[in-house]
Amino acid sequence: MLRVKRRYGAATSYLSKFTLLPQYKLKCGLEIHTQLNTANKLFSLSTNDPFHSSKSPNSLTSHFDIALPGTQPKLNYEAVLLGLKLSVALNCKINLNSHFDRKHYFYGDQPLGYQITQHFSPFASDGQMPLWQDIDDIDTKSKNINIIQLQIEQDTGKSLYKDVDKITLIDLNRSNVPLIEMVTEPDFSDLKEIRAFIKKYQNLVRHLDISTGDLETGAMRVDVNMSINEFARVELKNLPNTSAIMNAIKYEYQRQVKIIKDGGGMEHLSSAETRGWNGSSTVKLRSKETTIDYRYMPDPELPSISLSPDAIESIAKRLPPIPDEILNKLTHEPYNLSLKDAKILTISSNSQVELYTHEELRNYYFDTFHSYNNAVLKEKIGKVKPKLPINWIVHELLGDLNKLKIPLLEAKKVLTPQKLKDFLILIHKGDISSASGKLLLFHILEMIKKENFSSEGQLNLEKLISQYDLATIKAIDSNDLQKLCQDIITQVNDDRLISDIASGKRRNSLKFLIGQGMRYSQGRIKAQEFDKMFKKILNITY
Ligand SMILES: Nc1ncnc2c1ncn2[C@@H]1O[C@H](COP(=O)(O)OP(=O)(O)OP(=O)(O)O)[C@@H](O)[C@H]1O
Ligand SMILES: [Mg+2]
Ligand SMILES: [Mg+2]
Numbered sequence: 001m002l003r004v005k006r007r008y009g010a011a012t013s014y015l016s017k018f019t020l021l022p023q024y025k026l027k028c029g030l031e032i033h034t035q036l037n038t039a040n041k042l043f044s045l046s047t048n049d050p051f052h053s054s055k056s057p058n059s060l061t062s063h064f065d066i067a068l069p070g071t072q073p074k075l076n077y078e079a080v081l082l083g084l085k086l087s088v089a090l091n092c093k094i095n096l097n098s099h100f101d102r103k104h105y106f107y108g109d110q111p112l113g114y115q116i117t118q119h120f121s122p123f124a125s126d127g128q129m130p131l132w133q134d135i136d137d138i139d140t141k142s143k144n145i146n147i148i149q150l151q152i153e154q155d156t157g158k159s160l161y162k163d164v165d166k167i168t169l170i171d172l173n174r175s176n177v178p179l180i181e182m183v184t185e186p187d188f189s190d191l192k193e194i195r196a197f198i199k200k201y202q203n204l205v206r207h208l209d210i211s212t213g214d215l216e217t218g219a220m221r222v223d224v225n226m227s228i229n230e231f232a233r234v235e236l237k238n239l240p241n242t243s244a245i246m247n248a249i250k251y252e253y254q255r256q257v258k259i260i261k262d263g264g265g266m267e268h269l270s271s272a273e274t275r276g277w278n279g280s281s282t283v284k285l286r287s288k289e290t291t292i293d294y295r296y297m298p299d300p301e302l303p304s305i306s307l308s309p310d311a312i313e314s315i316a317k318r319l320p321p322i323p324d325e326i327l328n329k330l331t332h333e334p335y336n337l338s339l340k341d342a343k344i345l346t347i348s349s350n351s352q353v354e355l356y357t358h359e360e361l362r363n364y365y366f367d368t369f370h371s372y373n374n375a376v377l378k379e380k381i382g383k384v385k386p387k388l389p390i391n392w393i394v395h396e397l398l399g400d401l402n403k404l405k406i407p408l409l410e411a412k413k414v415l416t417p418q419k420l421k422d423f424l425i426l427i428h429k430g431d432i433s434s435a436s437g438k439l440l441l442f443h444i445l446e447m448i449k450k451e452n453f454s455s456e457g458q459l460n461l462e463k464l465i466s467q468y469d470l471a472t473i474k475a476i477d478s479n480d481l482q483k484l485c486q487d488i489i490t491q492v493n494d495d496r497l498i499s500d501i502a503s504g505k506r507r508n509s510l511k512f513l514i515g516q517g518m519r520y521s522q523g524r525i526k527a528q529e530f531d532k533m534f535k536k537i538l539n540i541t542y
């Protein structure tokens with residue numbers, strides 16, 4: 001165990017110093033397989049739930065999935081619909097007459113003896129995915145990645161190797177689960193572009209709700225094809241997560257550069273090969289000479305997929321705006337969000353978000369923002385503070401929901417955008433301090449969790465503020481404030497510090513005293529009041 005760890009550590013520290021060398025040009029193309037979240041499998045009526053297998057292997061299988069002789073495939077049109085959504089979002093040309101082909105090979109988890117895929121006439125082709133410097137963090141202003149094609153195909157089953165017993169177990173729950181294989185042109189020349197594309201594609205399939213897009217579970221699988229200076233391409237497979245993908249590319253680049261530098265390019269890099277990743281280096285799986293002849297042939301049992309242009313148009317019309325458009329909207333007038341906050345409302349880093357969808361969160365933000373803006377203008381209470389809604393939603397509310405495990409839609413029944421607007425107006429006017437606001441918001445959510453509040457009408461902000469004595473003290477008695485400040489000075493118990501503050505030697509430490517005041521009054525007395533009072537007591541003239 002220790003040895004494996006050490007080797008891995010050495011490899012990763014070596015990789016972290018990675019740079020691309022200008023005389024060794026990287027060229028890279030991606031093939032990404034994505035499992036579609038249809039209710040049923042691609043060519044049978046079995047339930048499509050490939051992660052069910054941990055509970056009971058081979059329980060989600062029909063006669064066709066296990067390839068009983070005489071069974072025939074029947075296309076599930078839901079997979080076609082999801083494929084269409086993705087193709088339209090990627091700006092592809094959609095093939096009005098695509099069909100299925102058989103790709104023959106023998107493997108235990110492929111009981112038909114062939115995979116049904118689209119080889120000769122794929123579903124969609126010629127798409128694009130633009131990457132932008134500001135949104136996607138690439139080094140050039142923009143970069144367009146061309147998509148060669150999208151094809152619909154079946155997934156295989158899963159093999160479980162039991163070394164000790166020298167047996168292989170087969171689970172066919174995944175067999176015949178619908179996949180989309182998306183193939184890009186070899187347009188990538190930089191690692192940042194590859195990382196950005198994978199993230200963006202993953203987010204797109206989640207956004208369109210066609211797949212969980214998770215790499216860790218295998219719902220999305222990325223194969224990387226790469227070559228240097230026009231030598232043959234090497235295909236990297238079995239890369240389980242983003243760091244494996246990036247590390248495998250770095251390792252493979254350095255391996256190929258060394259071969260070329262040593263003059264071995266013609267000998268070792270003249271024919272394509274497929275390599276895997278063992279956690280610290282790429283390892284050869286097979287070379288082109290040993291590539292199987294797949295004997296592709298059109299599947300005689302499946303009719304072609306015939307689509308009418310109207311169907312495509314109506315899907316295009318119903319497609320939600322793509323994430324780039326949403327980010328653009330959020331970072332411009334009137335919202336003017338930072339890209340970071342806009343991404344929080346748009347992009348899921350993980351599909352396991354159970355408490356809210358990004359669309360729900362965004363709509364909640366939009367409604368609150370407009371409601372707050374209108375109220376400020378209508379009540380004529382100064383200038384709108386445009387960051388107030390986002391700060392409270394993203395930095396406070398989301399944290400509280402996570403802590404208390406309350407779904408946004410539950411919280412929203414009580415804390416409607418209008419109620420949150422009322423709350424923001426109290427903060428806006430200084431009726432409650434931000435510290436009190438935090439306590440109040442958490443308390444409200446706790447009550448929602450305990451089901452003490454179940455509708456908007458039961459939540460009375462004013463009542464809670466007076467019940468818990470949270471209101472900002474606007475007209476504080478000057479004697480009380482003076483006494484509080486004196487007490488703070490006594491408690492600090494550092495004559496030197498106090499005289500340095502008074503003389504101006506340590507001006508910044510005045511803030512420390514004010515901070516103590518804010519703490520004692522829990523933010524209910526404003527900082528300016530303390531500032532004035534300490535200056536008066538200590539005869540400060542600066
Ligand atoms: N010279 C090259 N350098 C790097 N990548 C390349 C080069 N030429 C082609 N590619 C990439 O290789 C990939 C080829 O994928 P494609 O699905 O067409 O074929 P395949 O890998 O032979 O088939 P399979 O689907 O069985 O793996 C594409 O992503 C393409 O961009
Ligand atoms: Mg391919
Ligand atoms: Mg390939």
